[in-house]
Amino acid sequence: MKLTTKSEYTLLALIHLARHGERGYxxxxxxxxxxxxxxxxxEILFSVLRQGGYINTRRGSAGGYMLARPAAEITLAEIIxxxxxxxxxxxxxxxxxxxxxxxxxxxxxxAVLGEIRDYxxxxxxxxxxxxxx
Amino acid sequence: MKLTTKSEYTLLALIHLARHGERGYxxxxxxxxxxxxxxxxxEILFSVLRQGGYINTRRGSAGGYMLARPAAEITLAEIIxxxxxxxxxxxxxxxxxxxxxxxxxxxxxxAVLGEIRDYxxxxxxxxxxxxxx
DNA sequence: CTCCTTGTCTATTGACATGATAGACAAATT
DNA sequence: AATTTGTCTATCATGTCAATAGACAAGGAG
Numbered sequence: 001m002k003l004t005t006k007s008e009y010t011l012l013a014l015i016h017l018a019r020h021g022e023r024g025y026x027x028x029x030x031x032x033x034x035x036x037x038x039x040x041x042x043e044i045l046f047s048v049l050r051q052g053g054y055i056n057t058r059r060g061s062a063g064g065y066m067l068a069r070p071a072a073e074i075t076l077a078e079i080i081x082x083x084x085x086x087x088x089x090x091x092x093x094x095x096x097x098x099x100x101x102x103x104x105x106x107x108x109x110x111a112v113l114g115e116i117r118d119y120x121x122x123x124x125x126x127x128x129x130x131x132x133x
Numbered sequence: 134m135k136l137t138t139k140s141e142y143t144l145l146a147l148i149h150l151a152r153h154g155e156r157g158y159x160x161x162x163x164x165x166x167x168x169x170x171x172x173x174x175x176e177i178l179f180s181v182l183r184q185g186g187y188i189n190t191r192r193g194s195a196g197g198y199m200l201a202r203p204a205a206e207i208t209l210a211e212i213i214x215x216x217x218x219x220x221x222x223x224x225x226x227x228x229x230x231x232x233x234x235x236x237x238x239x240x241x242x243x244a245v246l247g248e249i250r251d252y253x254x255x256x257x258x259x260x261x262x263x264x265x266x
Numbered sequence: 267c268t269c270c271t272t273g274t275c276t277a278t279t280g281a282c283a284t285g286a287t288a289g290a291c292a293a294a295t296t
Numbered sequence: 297a298a299t300t301t302g303t304c305t306a307t308c309a310t311g312t313c314a315a316t317a318g319a320c321a322a323g324g325a326g
Binding site for chain 3 (some may be wrong): 027028029033043046047050057058059060061062063064
């Protein structure tokens with residue numbers, strides 16, 4: 001499991017959008033100023049969110065970004081997976097990538113790590129943006 | 134939290150030593166062959182373990198490596214911390230590094246991540262080498 | 267219709283960590 | 297003395313993270 005500034009900035013920005021709610025589009029610069037995020041960097045992260053269908057955009061003045069789905073339907077797990085990859089501590093215990101890691105043959109290690117993965121995934125899949133706003 | 138091949142190779146090697154038990158020193162090459170670990174790379178990892186007091190060494194023929202402490206007293210948590218750093222998902226929820234991360238001001242996020250950290254740390258601190266041999 | 271505002275795209279960068287390798291050196295056993 | 301093994305220093309390729317720059321496209325305001 002990885003949790004880089006990609007996920008962190010993204011979650012911050014999404015929380016910002018969730019707080020702003022239905023009151024129209026939010027300019028990227030407002031978000032960046034509020035949380036000290038480099039503008040050009042957040043643009044890249046937002047382009048991933050847009051392609052993932054999480055946000056709607058509008059250009060021109062009065063343009064900006066807005067949540068495309070209800071905050072209650074966006075889980076922390078999917079955002080982190082989208083930005084930083086699988087939640088498993090190591091590849092060999094990821095549900096979707098059964099590629100070999102050095103530990104792959106140590107069944108007890110795999111069991112331990114799998115258990116931790118299940119906890120992390122379970123917890124983060126329960127939580128949505130509304131829980132952290 | 135990070136779990137790279139450093140921790141993975143190290144855990145594998147320690148498990149190997151634990152299985153060999155009191156039956157004398159184990160050559161690094163035997164370990165490498167058994168688990169497909171690059172020899173020169175494992176040497177580096179072993180030097181960290183030695184400086185940490187986890188293994189004893191002996192040179193010359195019939196030399197090699199041996200656990201310096203009972204396997205039951207070596208937790209998975211300390212090995213992973215030694216090789217890959219803190220167990221917390223992100224710096225801002227690490228017990229020892231309260232440095233600022235972007236999420237630092239979002240109390241609910243910190244609570245969630247702290248909870249996950251506590252679970253991971255608790256689990257890995259309970260488990261020792263004998264549990265995974 | 268034109269200007270201004272804002273998002274979109276392509277690319278490039280520096281810093282750092284990971285994973286690995288090579289070779290000289292030191293110590294202990296036979 | 298010869299052989300075996302660990303120890304040390306150094307270097308390397310690759311990839312990711314984090315950030316920045318600049319040209320371009322689209323929409324709204326006047």
